Amino acid sequence: MLDNSITCRLPAAASVIPDAAMSDYTTFRLGGACPALIDCPDADTLTASAHVLADADVPFMVIGQGSNLLVADGGIGSVVLRYCSEKTPLIEFDGFRVRVSGSTLLDDLARITVERGVGDVSFCSGIPGTVGGAIAGNAGAFGRQIGDVVESVRLMEGDGSVKEVPGEALQFAYRSSILKESGAVVLDALLNLEAGDIATMEAERERILELRRTKHPDWKNMPCAGSVFRNVEPTSAADRRQAAGWFLEEAGARNFRVGGARLFEKHANIIVAEPEATAMDVFQLSEKMIAAVREQFGFELVREIKLLGAF
Numbered sequence: 001m002l003d004n005s006i007t008c009r010l011p012a013a014a015s016v017i018p019d020a021a022m023s024d025y026t027t028f029r030l031g032g033a034c035p036a037l038i039d040c041p042d043a044d045t046l047t048a049s050a051h052v053l054a055d056a057d058v059p060f061m062v063i064g065q066g067s068n069l070l071v072a073d074g075g076i077g078s079v080v081l082r083y084c085s086e087k088t089p090l091i092e093f094d095g096f097r098v099r100v101s102g103s104t105l106l107d108d109l110a111r112i113t114v115e116r117g118v119g120d121v122s123f124c125s126g127i128p129g130t131v132g133g134a135i136a137g138n139a140g141a142f143g144r145q146i147g148d149v150v151e152s153v154r155l156m157e158g159d160g161s162v163k164e165v166p167g168e169a170l171q172f173a174y175r176s177s178i179l180k181e182s183g184a185v186v187l188d189a190l191l192n193l194e195a196g197d198i199a200t201m202e203a204e205r206e207r208i209l210e211l212r213r214t215k216h217p218d219w220k221n222m223p224c225a226g227s228v229f230r231n232v233e234p235t236s237a238a239d240r241r242q243a244a245g246w247f248l249e250e251a252g253a254r255n256f257r258v259g260g261a262r263l264f265e266k267h268a269n270i271i272v273a274e275p276e277a278t279a280m281d282v283f284q285l286s287e288k289m290i291a292a293v294r295e296q297f298g299f300e301l302v303r304e305i306k307l308l309g310a311f
């Protein structure tokens with residue numbers, strides 16, 4: 001629980017949920033409580049809340065839509081600031097340059113830019129999560145990644161201070177950026193896009209959404225967090241990155257299960273949580289998958305999902 005003397009200093013737009021169950025804020029729908037979750041609808045509320053917590057020496061972390069997280073059954077010790085505007089996309093257009101809030105859903109960004117004939121982030125169609133979470137992890141699909149179109153970002157540091165940095169400073173790499181280590185938060189980003197043909201992009205978006213419908217679990221009905229492991233780096237300069245799912249199939253992991261956690265039938269790199277699953281079931285299943293690939297191929301798979309709390 002957050003002390004009353006701190007709660008009363010938070011901005012009016014911040015809604016505080018004491019002892020919030022993290023299962024309500026993650027797509028795995030697993031995990032115990034945090035001392036308080038503070039829902040921040042916009043950047044001003046987020047920075048003002050961070051200032052109050054930093055002044056009071058209260059540890060906090062920022063999440064978006066919780067689509068890349070596995071929170072332990074015992075919960076987490078730090079206060080959670082949630083920066084996710086599910087209902088109101090915050091996007092401004094200046095020709096083909098687009099200023100988008102880190103709290104905007106990535107799929108809303110894809111949809112709205114397609115509708116405006118501004119291309120081309122249609123590859124983001126159907127990827128859950130926020131623009132901020134996507135930039136932090138350099139989310140992508142079909143060989144493209146969000147970092148390629150980031151001109152600059154406005155970042156909030158741990159003490160609540162704000163600065164604008166160019167995209168290159170974020171050191172984008174495969175599913176990674178410097179933000180994963182620094183913990184700085186994307187308040188908003190300036191994207192440098194291009195002209196696109198609306199009909200072509202709409203068709204491409206529909207093709208991608210259909211592909212996802214057939215190959216990925218519907219996370220709203222089947223709790224998961226997308227790919228559990230990073231794809232595997234090439235062993236020589238000539239090789240392409242190889243799908244972690246292929247190694248898992250070859251290692252015989254397809255029918256692995258621990259408690260209520262099992263592999264998705266159409267994709268060996270995705271764990272789905274059945275209603276009785278615990279976060280520990282998911283963690284232990286992922287350990288079993290790592291061990292199977294180690295035994296068969298002699299290397300360690302690396303998790304893409306972020307573990308929070310004690311496992």
Ligand SMILES: Cc1cc2nc3c(=O)[nH]c(=O)nc-3n(C[C@H](O)[C@H](O)[C@H](O)COP(=O)(O)OP(=O)(O)OC[C@H]3O[C@@H](n4cnc5c(N)ncnc54)[C@H](O)[C@@H]3O)c2cc1C
Nearest residue numbers: 064065066067068129130132133134136139140185186226
């Ligand atoms: C069904 C499904 C399919 C998926 N498919 C893909 C895919 O094709 N490609 C892909 O790349 N990913 C995919 N993912 C994973 C996930 O959608 C992405 O990683 C997404 O970008 C995470 O965003 P989020 O807002 O949910 O972040 P969260 O899960 O809330 O947080 C993840 C990390 O980002 C940090 N973070 C969150 N917001 C910010 C911010 N504003 N500034 C800085 N750091 C922040 C958090 O502190 C945390 O460390 C998939 C997930 C699911 C469930």
